[in-house]
Amino acid sequence: MAPxxxxxxxxxxxxxxxxxxxxxxxxxxxxxxxxxxxxxxxPLFKKLQSWVFGVLVIRLPxxxxxxxxxx
Numbered sequence: 321m322a323p324x325x326x327x328x329x330x331x332x333x334x335x336x337x338x339x340x341x342x343x344x345x346x347x348x349x350x351x352x353x354x355x356x357x358x359x360x361x362x363p364l365f366k367k368l369q370s371w372v373f374g375v376l377v378i379r380l381p382x383x384x385x386x387x388x389x390x391x
Contacts, residue, residue: 322350322351324347325349325350328349328350330343330345330346330349330350330352331345332345332346332352332375333354334354334355334356334358335354335356335357336356336357336358336359336360337358337359337360338360345378353371
């Protein structure tokens with residue numbers, strides 16, 4: 321138990337590159353030092369699939385909504 325900390329909700333995870341969760345508070349409160357570190361890998365096909373989805377589902381409809389307002 322950390323001194324003077326009766327209750328805390330903390331993120332305990334590896335210090336992975338590009339992670340969305342901040343573990344700085346966890347480091348300060350309980351002195352947490354993660355031992356694992358992973359570098360994210362996304363296959364080329366998945367990157368391409370995500371890009372195509374973004375164009376067809378997000379960007380194209382926005383483009384037409386702006387250019388053809390009121391149609």
